[in-house]
Amino acid sequence: MINLAKRDIEHTLSKFIVTAMGVGMLLGIVLIMIGVYRGLIFEAEILLNDINADLWIVQENTMGPFAESSRVYEDMKDIIYVMDGIDKSGAITFQNIQLPHKDKPVRVVAVGYDIYGSINPVNPQRIISGRNMKNDRYEIVVTDKTGFKVDDKIKLGRNSYTVVGVTHNTTSNSGDPLVYLSLKDAQELQFLYSNKEIQNNEARGVKNSESHMVNAIIATVKNGFDINEVAQDIKKWQHKSVYTAQQQKEILTKNVVEKSAKQIGLFTVILVVVSTIIIALIIYTMTLEKIKEISIMKLMGLPNSLIVSMIVKETLLLGIFAFIFGNIFSHLTYDKFPKRIVLEIPDAFMLFGVIIVASILASFIGVKKVISADPAAAIGG
């Protein structure tokens, strides 16, 4: 039996391809939107995975530094360290800073940690040039996205820092590049006021005693100890909020990334609906262009099923070709976006399923036109 859909597409191949490319670009944007969401999750987890701590001890009744402000004393790390079940502990700070750069300041998240401590948040596998910090003053490790290179000098606050290492693929949950400082330097940047400010505070009777604050204490648990029980002990005796690594991930994904995810999800749904409407309109127009031929086929006695299958097949082929072009488009462009785009095969398969369903829905309008086409319209001019 003649495949009418195949013949029709072959007859107007260039038009069909251009149309599929147009719809494909739209689907490519859908894939990129999903990729943006995946990128958000991926970036949110980079630092958590690199730190690889079992417990996050933060200011009581707060959700920790990724969700809200949290301050604890640095020496809490020693108190935690001596508790039952704790293997290692360390203090850590996080702060947004602007690195002065020749073109424009670069917004980064600075991670401060004790470089002589037992927990190091810098994943050595991510260092692409230079080294990790060896001195606890005025050294900095930056991400390649910042544009700085080893031995570059960066003026921060009152001091000048030397870039000693450059990492790749290290970003914060907000997508900003990460830089690493020693805990002392980070505390100074975050908590130490200018001399005039200190003088003013002292005149008011306020001691500038906060420079030994950190944002969180991180700890690992010895083998054989239950992480949740250790967390409960810390909560009970130290009056702190304690989160396991899994809970911290949930805070990041549910509380921090959730709104962005919903926004992206809504955009994605709108784009899929728009794509469906566009496919439906294209198929409707293609059906209208053939309405005389369809009337003739009906007049000659061809069953509706044959004509309807032509329309449905054409719609499905348009959807499939658009999906292929969408994938090509998204893979060609994803690395040009400023934020990380993670394209995953299961997402592409999911979109493929959605497009097949959308194409079938989109074909209804063309099918309806076929069914209502009057065979008598073939007669006369």
Next chain:
Amino acid sequence: MSKIAIKVQNLVKNFGKGDNLVKVIENASFEIKKGELVALIAPSGAGKTTLLMMIGCVYEPTSGEIWLGEEKVYDNKWTAKDTRRIRREKIGFIFQAHYLIPFLNIIENITLLPQTNGVSEKAAKQKAMELLEYLEIADKAYSMSSQLSGGQNQRVAIARALANNPEIILADEPTAALDAQRSISVIKMLKKIAIEQNVAIITVTHDERILPYFDRIMKIENRSIVFHKLDKEQNEII
């Protein structure tokens, strides 16, 4: 085996109801034999196409009876659920323009209907090639209709109408788009087909130049069917 291809009895077709009732055909009764080429003439709006569409099982009559060959297809209602099946198996259509499906090549245009009727692709192609040879356009079998002239396309349309071995061909002004020479050529071809393929052909026409080639002339007058003869010397309907 009956020689009658089309038998119509007391056929009535009205449109609308009550004050808006329009009577188009009233008590039309006629027979057309196999091998006959009949012209259907009437002024515009007199009901030519309506009559053609009723015989072609497209428009449902208001009342009456229609036989196509041995099969009574209408007896105050369609006797078959699927009138499209009747069209597919018994009737060939030819239109003013060729209306070939532009995305199919010539042989596919001709084999589409037989294949839908269950004829194998090979057998349908063989029959199509025979028809194309019969109509002297076999060399165009794998061309697209856009590559053929108007006259060649109309011959392909005739081949398509013959592809399902119909008992009847209904032609709606098949020469309207052609010049005089090509019109006569097409109508001679229809005449030849009617005789050689033993097919009844009803042709709606306004073209008086081709009337001498018809066996009979059927005219709709005052909503009734009247058969006329042609004074071939004067080329006038009597």
